Each structure stands twice: as C-alpha cells, then as structure tokens.
Amino acid sequence: MTDPxxxxxxxxxxxxxxxxxxxxxxxxxxxxxRRRLEAxxxxxxxxxxxxxxEFPKSAxxxxxxxxxx
Numbered sequence: 001m002t003d004p005x006x007x008x009x010x011x012x013x014x015x016x017x018x019x020x021x022x023x024x025x026x027x028x029x030x031x032x033x034r035r036r037l038e039a040x041x042x043x044x045x046x047x048x049x050x051x052x053x054e055f056p057k058s059a060x061x062x063x064x065x066x067x068x069x
Contacts, residue, residue, distance in 0.1 A: 009053035012043035019047035028053040 008031060013019050016033045023030040029050040036044050 007051055009049050009051065011047050011049070011053065012041075013045045013047050014042055016045055019045055022047060023049065026053065026055070 009028075011019075011022065013022065013033075016035070019030055019033040022028065030047060031050055032048045034046045034048070036046065
C-alpha cells in the first residue's frame with residue numbers, strides 16, 4: 001500500500017520563483033523545484049508539490065465534462 005504522504009503532484013513553470021508563488025497562492029507545499037537544462041520549452045522548471053496540488057476549477061471551464069460537485 002502506498003503511503004499517502006509520499007504522493008506528489010508536478011506542475012511546470014518558467015522559474016523557481018514561480019514555483020514558490022504557486023505554492024503561496026494555492027496553499028501547496030513545495031517539496032522541490034528541478035530545472036531541465038536541455039529543454040527548448042519556456043516552462044523549464046518542474047515544481048513538485050506534496051499531495052494533490054490541483055488548480056481550482058475555473059468559472060471559464062468549458063471542457064464539457066461532468067461536474068464533480
């Protein structure tokens with residue numbers, strides 16, 4: 001059985017500071033920020049957060065999926 005404390009979520013950002021800003025804005029715990037040096041993509045920082053660090057649903061979400069509420 002997987003330890004729930006070991007679960008992480010990754011999001012990508014343009015800088016390590018952006019990783020920290022996302023953590024503050026959404027109340028996430030930043031575990032680590034890793035830079036991908038060979039990437040041509042502007043989002044070169046992998047921000048690794050503890051737990052399920054998901055963005056809140058947007059009022060502009062037109063994905064057509066079923067509501068989970």
